[in-house]
Amino acid sequence: MFQLGKTIISEEIIEKDFVCNLSACKGACCIDGDAGAPLEKEEAKILEDIYPKVKPLLRKEGIKAIEAQGTSIVTDFGDIETPLIDGADCAYVIFDEKNTALCAIEEAYNQGEIDWKKPVSCHLYPIRIKDYTEFSAVNYDKWEICDDACTLGKELQVPIYKFVKEALIRKFGEDWYAELEKVAEKMNQ
Numbered sequence: 001m002f003q004l005g006k007t008i009i010s011e012e013i014i015e016k017d018f019v020c021n022l023s024a025c026k027g028a029c030c031i032d033g034d035a036g037a038p039l040e041k042e043e044a045k046i047l048e049d050i051y052p053k054v055k056p057l058l059r060k061e062g063i064k065a066i067e068a069q070g071t072s073i074v075t076d077f078g079d080i081e082t083p084l085i086d087g088a089d090c091a092y093v094i095f096d097e098k099n100t101a102l103c104a105i106e107e108a109y110n111q112g113e114i115d116w117k118k119p120v121s122c123h124l125y126p127i128r129i130k131d132y133t134e135f136s137a138v139n140y141d142k143w144e145i146c147d148d149a150c151t152l153g154k155e156l157q158v159p160i161y162k163f164v165k166e167a168l169i170r171k172f173g174e175d176w177y178a179e180l181e182k183v184a185e186k187m188n189q
Contacts (some may be wrong), residue, residue: 002163003055003135007172012140014184015162017153018126024148027101029125031089032145036073038121038128044072044080046116050105053113057094057104093102096106122129123167126160161183 001008028036050073055063057096062085069083069091083091094104106118113122125150128141140158140160153163161168169177 002183004176004183005134005172007138007176008135009138009180009183009189010140013127013138014180014187015148016140016160017063017156017158018149018163019153019156019158020146021109021152022099022100025145026099027093028145029143030103030122034085034087035075036090037073037119039080039082039119041080047071047082047105050108050114050116053103054092054108056091057107059094060092061085061089062093081135083177089095109179120167120171123163124171125149127164127168129171169183 028057030168036158051071053064058066065085071083072080073083074080085091085093091102092104093101094107096102103118103122105116107116108114109117120129122171126141126143126146128139130137130139153160161184162179165177166181
């Protein structure tokens with residue numbers, strides 16, 4: 001672990017390689033698991049505001065889940081997440097012709113309907129951020145459904161922090177990312 005400003009960072013995000021391999025996993029991270037995507041407080045408000053523009057892209061099951069639970073939910077632990085369809089798929093999941101899970105929010109963004117790409121937790125994956133009072137922990141979330149992404153990342157020699165560069169800059173800023181690159185350079189000498 002090392003510290004950059006108010007973040008404590010796992011060295012694994014520099015040491016491990018990762019490139020999403022959607023053709024292999026079919027977007028399993030959006031349909032497996034037992035919780036929705038973590039949301040920041042302001043993101044819950046954004047979801048509420050953009051829902052009318054995302055709704056036309058959603059599956060009927062997603063619309064039903066959102067209209068029953070809301071555009072976001074608060075867990076028993078006080079965390080904010082995207083709602084799920086029957087405790088499984090994220091309510092915002094849609095499928096392409098190859099049955100690959102995609103994000104309706106990101107699709108609306110790609111079509112120019114909205115100017116918000118998707119929740120930052122999704123954009124950052126496989127990195128997970130845990131906020132504490134004095135700092136944020138930046139960790140690699142190893143999940144076996146991403147084994148193909150690890151293999152592809154190793155093959156292409158793309159470390160996690162480079163794969164999620166845009167998302168890290170979105171979360172922490174350009175200066176923070178530049179400092180992270182300096183640390184990575186020193187570690188790789």
